[in-house]
Amino acid sequence: MDNIQLLISGLANGCVYGLIALGFVLIYKATEAVNFAQGDFMMLGAFVTIGLTNTEYMGLPFWLALPISLGLMAGLGYLLDRLIIRRMFGESQTSVVILTIALGFVIRFVAGLIWGHEPQTLQNPLAGKEVRFGGLVLGMEDVAVIVVTLLLTWALYVFFSKTKLGLAMQGASQNQLAAYYMGIPVKRVQGFIWALAGAVAAVAGILFAAKGSVDPNTGLMGIKAFAAAVIGGFGSLPGALAGGLIVGVIEPFASRYIAAGYSQVAPYALLLAVLIFRPHGLFSQVRVKKV
Amino acid sequence: MRIIFKTDYMQDIRPWKDGYQLSLYLILLAVMIAAPWWLDMFYLGELTNVLVWAIAGLGLMILTGHTGQASLGHAAFLAIGCYANVILLEAGVPFLLAFPLAGILTGVIGATIAIPALRLHGIYLAIFTLALSILMDDIIVLAEPITGGVAGKFISGVDIFGLTIDRWGTPTYFYWLVLVVTVLVTLGYINLLRAPLGRSFIAVRDSEVSAQAMGVDIARTKTISFGISCAVTGWAGALMGLYAGAFNNETFSVVISIQLLMMIVIGGLGSIHGAFFGAIVIGFLPQFLSISKEYVGALFGGDTVAIPGLEFGVFGMILIAFILFEPMGIYGRWLKIRTFFELFPFYRKDMFKRQKSYLKTERLR
Numbered sequence: 001m002d003n004i005q006l007l008i009s010g011l012a013n014g015c016v017y018g019l020i021a022l023g024f025v026l027i028y029k030a031t032e033a034v035n036f037a038q039g040d041f042m043m044l045g046a047f048v049t050i051g052l053t054n055t056e057y058m059g060l061p062f063w064l065a066l067p068i069s070l071g072l073m074a075g076l077g078y079l080l081d082r083l084i085i086r087r088m089f090g091e092s093q094t095s096v097v098i099l100t101i102a103l104g105f106v107i108r109f110v111a112g113l114i115w116g117h118e119p120q121t122l123q124n125p126l127a128g129k130e131v132r133f134g135g136l137v138l139g140m141e142d143v144a145v146i147v148v149t150l151l152l153t154w155a156l157y158v159f160f161s162k163t164k165l166g167l168a169m170q171g172a173s174q175n176q177l178a179a180y181y182m183g184i185p186v187k188r189v190q191g192f193i194w195a196l197a198g199a200v201a202a203v204a205g206i207l208f209a210a211k212g213s214v215d216p217n218t219g220l221m222g223i224k225a226f227a228a229a230v231i232g233g234f235g236s237l238p239g240a241l242a243g244g245l246i247v248g249v250i251e252p253f254a255s256r257y258i259a260a261g262y263s264q265v266a267p268y269a270l271l272l273a274v275l276i277f278r279p280h281g282l283f284s285q286v287r288v289k290k291v
Numbered sequence: 292m293r294i295i296f297k298t299d300y301m302q303d304i305r306p307w308k309d310g311y312q313l314s315l316y317l318i319l320l321a322v323m324i325a326a327p328w329w330l331d332m333f334y335l336g337e338l339t340n341v342l343v344w345a346i347a348g349l350g351l352m353i354l355t356g357h358t359g360q361a362s363l364g365h366a367a368f369l370a371i372g373c374y375a376n377v378i379l380l381e382a383g384v385p386f387l388l389a390f391p392l393a394g395i396l397t398g399v400i401g402a403t404i405a406i407p408a409l410r411l412h413g414i415y416l417a418i419f420t421l422a423l424s425i426l427m428d429d430i431i432v433l434a435e436p437i438t439g440g441v442a443g444k445f446i447s448g449v450d451i452f453g454l455t456i457d458r459w460g461t462p463t464y465f466y467w468l469v470l471v472v473t474v475l476v477t478l479g480y481i482n483l484l485r486a487p488l489g490r491s492f493i494a495v496r497d498s499e500v501s502a503q504a505m506g507v508d509i510a511r512t513k514t515i516s517f518g519i520s521c522a523v524t525g526w527a528g529a530l531m532g533l534y535a536g537a538f539n540n541e542t543f544s545v546v547i548s549i550q551l552l553m554m555i556v557i558g559g560l561g562s563i564h565g566a567f568f569g570a571i572v573i574g575f576l577p578q579f580l581s582i583s584k585e586y587v588g589a590l591f592g593g594d595t596v597a598i599p600g601l602e603f604g605v606f607g608m609i610l611i612a613f614i615l616f617e618p619m620g621i622y623g624r625w626l627k628i629r630t631f632f633e634l635f636p637f638y639r640k641d642m643f644k645r646q647k648s649y650l651k652t653e654r655l656r
Binding site: 034084087088091093094095097098099101102103104105106108109110112113117216223226227230234261262264265268269271272275276279280 | 407410549
């Protein structure tokens with residue numbers, strides 16, 4: 001029974017990783033750029049919601065604050081693309097990576113200025129409720145996290161594989177110039193995907209802040225989510241979720257069954273192993289590059 | 292405007308273009324050697340720090356700037372170099388032997404790590420090295436019998452032929468030691484770039500496919516590049532350990548890795564000057580910020596304003612500005628300014644314009 005309990009809490013954690021990883025993958029899938037600031041986006045999304053709902057700040061009702069913060073984060077994502085990322089058109093992938101790392105620094109700094117460096121929790125209607133299922137006791141937040149993540153992954157998956165806009169995005173990433181010739185508004189598509197990634201980050205942030213506490217350095221968790229995305233194979237939405245779940249589940253089991261000190265190594269050791277044996281992740285989408 | 296009149300094939304591969312350029316660098320060297328006489332002790336220490344960072348930057352520049360392999364994990368190699376040096380010294384090995392050995396050991400470890408990393412490109416390599424850097428922290432804690440774990444290790448000074456070199460006791464000697472290492476590494480780097488090996492590094496950076504077609508063994512080249520890069524970084528780490536005096540698992544964290552990569556981007560990727568310019572920015576930014584905070588505080592008649600995390604925020608903003616407006620870094624800007632004056636009034640805005648490449652994916656599904 002303990003193991004099942006561990007498994008569920010691991011899954012809930014893994015879903016948050018998966019959600020951040022989804023943000024990475026969204027941007028990667030549509031623009032072939034990697035947004036290292038995605039973890040910091042999540043942190044910012046959490047803080048924006050805290051700023052809107054918590055009684056010591058604005059004290060809006062939770063269900064009103066939710067769409068506002070989603071909208072704000074989507075707007076921020078769009079603005080970032082419009083003002084900064086779009087200028088990087090035609091530059092190398094590595095410089096975009098470095099740019100987003102720098103963006104992460106700035107976001108962390110700004111969040112620290114506005115909300116301070118103390119850990120804070122989101123006051124939400126789900127807090128403290130439990131679901132009893134057989135002998136299991138699950139936190140309502142854990143259940144919410146799992147359900148929301150599954151729904152979101154499914155929706156995004158359908159969006160990318162079925163809708164016209166989703167296919168346009170994939171086209172834009174596979175060959176920018178050809179997509180442009182085909183009449184796809186590549187720049188607008190890019191702006192839209194950054195907005196979407198901002199909203200997904202806000203969802204991840206809200207769920208994370210409801211489960212635990214956030215401080216400006218929470219964004220560094222993005223590294224773990226990055227590991228999740230790589231394990232799943234960049235560019236695959238179900239892969240990102242699977243990678244997140246793997247990392248999330250490994251953590252509690254490692255800390256229970258492996259000696260302390262070795263346990264926190266586990267996710268990264270797994271990452272290295274995956275990279276060595278399957279260099280493009282478990283759900284790989286890359287074949288040998290041809291001239 | 293100088294025109295270099297070539298009369299000899301050797302002129303093409305000589306490390307300096309003409310006597311004028313050579314004399315400039317010799318003057319710079321003389322000024323640097325004389326630094327203890329024209330700088331006070333505090334700024335001499337800061338200058339030493341800048342030089343140590345510059346060595347680390349040169350190490351990473353070989354790999355990222357000239358071979359095109361982005362590494363977010365070089366702090367791990369700083370750590371290996373630092374610990375190897377101190378452990379050898381504690382075992383009674385003289386410094387003149389321990390120091391080179393520490394670098395070589397780091398290089399061998401780096402080349403070994405490179406072998407599984409050879410199949411990785413771009414972001415996958417970046418995340419691989421990032422994971423290494425994170426793991427190194429835990430490995431140092433786990434290997435407590437050798438590394439001292441969380442408590443860390445201490446080192447006071449080293450002896451070279453009976454001369455005590457200590458960061459605090461004899462800062463002048465320590466500065467000269469660092470300067471000698473910097474000069475040697477820089478000369479080695481210049482020589483590397485005009486040798487076939489260095490040229491094959493650049494070929495791999497510019498296009499792996501065409502490098503392969505030209506007969507460059509990609510796997511071998513990348514492995515050697517990793518090895519050399521890590522060796523230089525290891526020396527920088529050893530000097531950093533001597534400079535800090537005390538260090539533990541958190542001294543060489545992931546943040547240092549990221550800072551190192553950003554430093555060479557600000558300085559200018561793919562140029563030796565870039566490593567030095569970047570190191571100057573990294574080294575003096577904290578001082579500059581604290582001085583300007585005092586100034587701003589005095590201006591508004593209050594105490595100094597304390598803003599946590601300001602350093603990284605400003606650093607990030609500088610970096611964003613550079614990537615957007617001057618992707619070639621400080622050295623690129625300097626080249627443009629110099630060309631402007633050399634060609635006056637014939638300089639044109641698009642002289643340094645690069646061909647844009649539109650994106651094609653490597654994913655096929």
